[in-house]
Amino acid sequence: MTSLDALKQDVRLAVRTSARDPGFAAAAVITLAFGIGLAAAMFTVFDAVLRRPLPVQEQERVVVLWGEADGSLRRLPLHYEHFERFRQNPHTLQEVAGVLNMRASRTAVRDGERALTLNVAPVTGNFFGLLGSPPFIGRTLRPDDDVEGAERVAVISHGLWRRRFGGNRDVIGRRLTLHERELTYTVVGVAQPGLEYPGGADLWVPLVPFIKLEVVPLGRLAAHATPAQAAAELRASFEREDPINRGDLRAAASSLRDVVIGNVRPALFLLSAAAALLLLIACVNVANLLLARASGRMPEIATRHALGASRGRILRQLLTESSVLAVAGGLLGALLAVGLVRGLLILAPPELPRLEEIRLTGVPLWIAAGITGAATLAFGLFPALFASRAGASSLRASNRSSTAPKGRRRAQHALVVFQIALAVIVLVAASLLGRSLRELERLDMGFISDRLAIVQLARPGTKFESPAQVRALYDRLIPRLEALPGVVSVASLSLMPFGGAMGGIDGHFVAEGKPEAAEATRPLLNMEVVGPGYFRTLDIPLLRGRPLTDADRENSPRAVVVSETVARLFWPAQDAVGKRLGFGQPKQPEDWWTVVGVVPETRYRAMREPLPTVYLPHRQFAGASFVGHMLAIRTSGEPAAVLPSIRHAVQETDPDVLVTEAQTMARLLAGELAQPRLSAVLLGVFGIGALLLAGVGLYAMLAYIVRRRTRELAIRHALGASPSRLRALVLRQGAMMTGAGILLGLATALAGGSVLQSLLFCVSPADPLTLAGVPLVLLVVALAACYIPAQRATRADPVAVLRADY
Numbered sequence: 001m002t003s004l005d006a007l008k009q010d011v012r013l014a015v016r017t018s019a020r021d022p023g024f025a026a027a028a029v030i031t032l033a034f035g036i037g038l039a040a041a042m043f044t045v046f047d048a049v050l051r052r053p054l055p056v057q058e059q060e061r062v063v064v065l066w067g068e069a070d071g072s073l074r075r076l077p078l079h080y081e082h083f084e085r086f087r088q089n090p091h092t093l094q095e096v097a098g099v100l101n102m103r104a105s106r107t108a109v110r111d112g113e114r115a116l117t118l119n120v121a122p123v124t125g126n127f128f129g130l131l132g133s134p135p136f137i138g139r140t141l142r143p144d145d146d147v148e149g150a151e152r153v154a155v156i157s158h159g160l161w162r163r164r165f166g167g168n169r170d171v172i173g174r175r176l177t178l179h180e181r182e183l184t185y186t187v188v189g190v191a192q193p194g195l196e197y198p199g200g201a202d203l204w205v206p207l208v209p210f211i212k213l214e215v216v217p218l219g220r221l222a223a224h225a226t227p228a229q230a231a232a233e234l235r236a237s238f239e240r241e242d243p244i245n246r247g248d249l250r251a252a253a254s255s256l257r258d259v260v261i262g263n264v265r266p267a268l269f270l271l272s273a274a275a276a277l278l279l280l281i282a283c284v285n286v287a288n289l290l291l292a293r294a295s296g297r298m299p300e301i302a303t304r305h306a307l308g309a310s311r312g313r314i315l316r317q318l319l320t321e322s323s324v325l326a327v328a329g330g331l332l333g334a335l336l337a338v339g340l341v342r343g344l345l346i347l348a349p350p351e352l353p354r355l356e357e358i359r360l361t362g363v364p365l366w367i368a369a370g371i372t373g374a375a376t377l378a379f380g381l382f383p384a385l386f387a388s389r390a391g392a393s394s395l396r397a398s399n400r401s402s403t404a405p406k407g408r409r410r411a412q413h414a415l416v417v418f419q420i421a422l423a424v425i426v427l428v429a430a431s432l433l434g435r436s437l438r439e440l441e442r443l444d445m446g447f448i449s450d451r452l453a454i455v456q457l458a459r460p461g462t463k464f465e466s467p468a469q470v471r472a473l474y475d476r477l478i479p480r481l482e483a484l485p486g487v488v489s490v491a492s493l494s495l496m497p498f499g500g501a502m503g504g505i506d507g508h509f510v511a512e513g514k515p516e517a518a519e520a521t522r523p524l525l526n527m528e529v530v531g532p533g534y535f536r537t538l539d540i541p542l543l544r545g546r547p548l549t550d551a552d553r554e555n556s557p558r559a560v561v562v563s564e565t566v567a568r569l570f571w572p573a574q575d576a577v578g579k580r581l582g583f584g585q586p587k588q589p590e591d592w593w594t595v596v597g598v599v600p601e602t603r604y605r606a607m608r609e610p611l612p613t614v615y616l617p618h619r620q621f622a623g624a625s626f627v628g629h630m631l632a633i634r635t636s637g638e639p640a641a642v643l644p645s646i647r648h649a650v651q652e653t654d655p656d657v658l659v660t661e662a663q664t665m666a667r668l669l670a671g672e673l674a675q676p677r678l679s680a681v682l683l684g685v686f687g688i689g690a691l692l693l694a695g696v697g698l699y700a701m702l703a704y705i706v707r708r709r710t711r712e713l714a715i716r717h718a719l720g721a722s723p724s725r726l727r728a729l730v731l732r733q734g735a736m737m738t739g740a741g742i743l744l745g746l747a748t749a750l751a752g753g754s755v756l757q758s759l760l761f762c763v764s765p766a767d768p769l770t771l772a773g774v775p776l777v778l779l780v781v782a783l784a785a786c787y788i789p790a791q792r793a794t795r796a797d798p799v800a801v802l803r804a805d806y
Contacts, residue, residue: 010316010317010320011320011324013317013320014317014320014321014323014324015324017321018321018324018325021293024289024293025325025328027289027696028286028289028290028325028329029325029328029329029332030329030332031282031285031286031289031329031693031696032282032283032286032325032326032328032329032330032332032333033329033330033332033333033336034278034282034333034336034689034693035278035279035281035282035283035329035333035693036279036282036329036330036332036333036334036336036337037332037333037334037335037336037337037339037340038275038278038279038336038337038340038685038686038689039275039276039278039279040333040334040337040340040360040367041275041336041337041340041341041344041360042271042272042274042275042682043272043275043363043367044337044341044358044359044360044361045268045271045272045341045344045358046268046269046271046272047361047363048354048357048358048359049261049264049268049352049353049354049357049358050261050265050268050269052194052354052357053257054194054195054256054257054260055133055191055192055193055194055195056131056132056133056195056256057131057132057133058132058220059255059256059257060255060257061220061221062130062131062218062219062220062221062255062256063093063218063219063220063221063227063230063253063254063255063256064216064217064218064253064254064255064256064259065216065217065218065219065230065231065234065251065252065253066102066216066251066252067234067238067249067250067251067252068249068250068251068252069249069250069506069524075102075216075252076249077101077102077214077215077216077217078214078215078216078217079213079214079241080213080214080215082237082241083096083098083215083217085237085241086217086234086237087217087219090219090230090233091222091233092219092221092222092225092226092229092230092232092233093219093220093221093222093225093230093233094219094220094221094222095126095129095130095219095220096130096217096218096219097123097124097126097127097129097130097217097218097219098123098124098127098207098215098216098217098218099121099122099123099124099127099197099198099215099216099218100121100122100123100207100210100214100215100216101121101198101216102198102199102216103119103198103199103200104119104120104121104198104199104200104201104202104203105119105120105121106118106119106456106496106660106661107119107120107178107179107180107203107458107660108178108179108180108458108658108660109176109177109178109179109203110176110177110179111164111174111176111177115179115658115660116164117660117661118160118202118203119199119200119201119202119203120178120201120202120203120205121197121198121201121203121204121205122204122205122206122207122210123141123204123205123206123207124143124146124206124207124215125141125142125143125144125145125146125147125206125207126142126143126146127141127204128140128141128155128191128204129142129143130218130219130220131195131256133191133192133195134192135155135189135190135191135192136158136161136189136190136191136192136193137169137172137189137190138155138172138187138188138189138190139188139189140155140188140189140191141153141155141188141204141206145206146206146207146208147208148208150206150208151186152183152184152185152186152205152206152209153185153186153187153188153205153206154176154185154186154187154188154203154204154205155187155188155189155190155191155203155204156171156187156189156190156191156202156203156204157190157191157195157196157201157202157203158190158191158192158193158194158195158356159193159196159202159356160202160203161190162356171187171190172187172188172189172190173186173187174186174187175187176203178205179458179460179658180458180459180460180461181209181210181461182460182461182462183205183209185203185205191204193356193357194354194356194357196260196353196354197256197259197260198216199260199262200350200351217234218256227253227254227255228253230253231251231252231253232251234251234253235249235250235251238251260353260354261353261354262353263758264352264353264675266755266758266759267675267676267679267759270429270679270683270755270756270759271679271682271683271686274426274429274430274682274683274686274687275686277422277425277426277686277690278426278686278689278690278693280422281419281422281423281689281690281693281694281697282693284415284416284418284419284422284697285419285693285694285696285697285700286325287415288412288415288416288419288697288700288701288704289696289700290322291412291700291701291704301314337360338360341358341359341360344358344678345358347678347681348674348678349671349674349675349678350671351671351674351675352675412701412704413701413737415697415701416697416698416701416737416741417737417740417741417744418741418744419693419694419697419698419741420694420697420698420737420738420740420741420742420744420745420778420782421741421742421744421745421748422690422694422745423687423690423691423693423694423741423745423778424741424742424744424745424746424748424749424774424775424778425745425748425749425752426683426686426687426690427687427690427691427774427777427778428745428746428749428770428771428774429683429687429749429756430680430683430684430686430687431687431767431770431773431774432756432760432763432765432767432770433676433679433680433683433684433756433759433760434680434683434684435763435767435769435770436676436680436759436760436761436762436763437673437676437677437680439761439762439763440607440608440673440676440761441673443603443607445602445603445604445607445669446540446600446601446602446603446604446610447538447539447540447602447604448538448539449665449666449669450665450666451488451634451635451636451637451638451639452537452538452632452633452634452635452639452664452665452666453632453633453635453639453640453642453643453646453662453663453664453665454496454497454630454631454632454633454661454662454663454664454665454668455630455631455633455643455646455650455659455661455662456496456629456630456659456660456661456662457629457630457631457650457657457658457659457660458657458658458659458660459473459656459657460656460657463656467618467621468554471618471619473653473654473657474492474531476653476654477649477650477653477654477657478490478491478492478531478533478631480649480652480653481631481633481646481649481650484642484645484646484649485645486635486636486637486641486642486645487633487634487635487636487642487646488537488634488635488636489533489536489537489633489634490533490537490631490632490633490634491530491531491532491533491534491536491537491538491631491632492530492531492534492618492630492631492632493528493529493530493531493534493630493631493632494528494529494530494618494629494630495528495605495629495630496630496661496668497604497605497665497668497672498604498605498606498607498668498671498672499605505526505527505528505529506524506525506526506527507524507525507527507583507584507614508523508524508525508583508584509523509525509566509570509581509582509583509614510581510582510586511570511571511579511580511581511582512579512580512581512582512592514570523566523569523570523612525566525611525612525613525614526605526611526612526613526614527613527614527615527616528604528605528613528614528615528616529616529617529618529621530548530615530616530617530618531548531617531618531619532547532548532549532550532552532617534547534548534615534632535547535548535561535599536634537632537633537634538602538604538632538634539634540599540600540602541599541600542597542598542599543564543597543598543599543600544575544576544577544597544598545561545577545595545596545597545598546596546597547561547596547597548560548561548596548597548615548617552596552617552619552620553619553620554619554620556620557594558590558592558593558594558620559593559594559595559596559617559620560581560593560594560595560596560614560615560616560617561595561596561597561598561599561614561615562576562581562595562597562598562599562613562614562615563598563599563600563601563602563610563611563612563613563614564598564599564600564601565601565610565612566612566613566614567595567598569612576595576598577595577596577597577598578594578595579594579595580592580593580594580595581593581595581614593616599615601613607669607672607673608761633646639664639665640664643662643664646659646662647659647662676759676761679759691777691778691781692781694741694778694781694782695781695782695784695785696785698734698737698738698782698785698786699785699786699788699789701737702730702733702734702785702786702789702790703788703789703792705730705733705789706730706789706790706792713726713729716729723794726790726794727790727791727794728790730786730789730790731783731786731787731790734782734783734785734786734789734790735782735786738778738779738782742775742778742779746771746774746775749765749771750765750766750771753765753766
């Protein structure tokens, strides 16, 4: 018989053997499939987001630079003139390019008659050249595109090309118009898949026609230079450019890869580690199942020995059976992984970086299957070696012996303890993230989010060049919206909620009568430019004074409302109402703003941290670009039902004004919680899986112990031991293994708790409720897993067992 024929025979026999014991085969295959499927799905996300390189040449040498100031969430860009001087002759950077903002801006774009809302990123002409990222089709931007008088050209992202243009190569030459600026661009190229810097960019255009106030620099490190050295060079340039007002800014530099990935790295590492632990638990579980099965097959193995089968032949057959289980589990796990990846793509928040690159490939699948196959064979080898030694005499000795050899017994118990400890670690992490999510969901936002909608508008710039033109639009639009059925109140505001470090306005303020100080040393406060009715519409309570009203117009005294923290910061022992604040470097009387009211802190800009805020009336704030891009709309019922009529009213008021985004605050809140919720749900699934696998593993181990000790238990029964005493004997062994696993798992979880700290909110890694609840849940599952083998131990018939020995 050839080796191939022998293998075929072994496989056929392995399949028939599994078919004779379908319960065991199903448990082993489902366990492996569960571990492989979850692990492969998470490894797929990890591979796409964290491991796979960006389409950038020598990506580790490309860095993004910015300034930082105490009290500000923002990563501060450079003034444009400063940027131009900084890029002339840097010592640590071979080349410097610039982008207008840290994140691409949501912008209304017209494609013929169709209106789109795209993420637009104005960049310098050398942006793509610095990255070393060639076009997917067409060409990228060049330095000569970024000069006055050049033809306006644009590059679109690979994702936009596939989503909006169906992957059609005829997109080259298409003309797209930025609605607000009324600038038309010709598409000249499609970027490489996976290039989405700055954050979520769909469309890259030259920087030249934009208002060049501030620019975020990025550069390619010179040979042997480090990001820290580049940051030090930027820090020195702050001192040279403006030592009084920007001299004490900190400078920071981070690799482009880290900026693109953002803050999802800790969560993905945690979820991938949990998936790996679950895969390991599955492997240990299958080892326990194989061991229990081998013990039950001792008579069969002994018969084969008696009929002349060699130990090597039996060992090969048993390992083939393990391999068949591993292959079946791997195939089922691959199908599960495909479904899980598709589900993750549906559930994942749109802000997840590199989302469009997540797809199930061979690499993570082969890694998960390879680990499982190797572990199954390795763990299956021990039961196979144990069973292959069986002969007629060894079988009789085995039946007379109540216990396995001490070394083997310790190894078996250690596997169960290890499995339970791993389950505890996963459950603790899942519980902590679940509790953290619960704290986020229960936050007092400082405003009422129910029955509230936020609408973003796009106005053509030539028609609304001045703040007065913008105010005239809202004088017509807001009364019309408030007259709609179901609308209670409407107010203009400057920014979408939850912009955080990427979306907000910060300003240095000084209190009248306080000692003079450099601008950079003054408190940096969050600024909101709002219209009359803002506090009523968001239902923000007034603590003192009055709100901003329609009387706060261009020619009236300048008025502001401040949050309670700002009032305490500048006037800790006085009433802030009537006091005056200066913005920037106030020199003239009109540069001072009188505080007319005080309100509590809100979490409008950053959910996790309420910011000290100064509210300025939009009629008194110079700068049309900050006035009323958004509308807050309070409704009497479900706001989603009113949004269509709001869109219609906007179009009727002025057909040139587009509604680019209209969402309920509830949906915006859900989007802000999407990432922590997804992490908590996934880790919860892993925790439940680990709990079930630990229970099955404990059951298999105790079933094996009861089978090994059947003769001993029968003798104890014959000598008068009661069923409850026999039951307690088995339960005690289960309790000892469970207790040891819980202690080991809790100790490990506490030691590694700092890893979770950045993912938690208002919850300590040593949370008492979690550390008490997880062992309790595990004990309940362990008790259920122990009960069936313990009950079986009371049913041994002494006469039948002793007669079977002879």
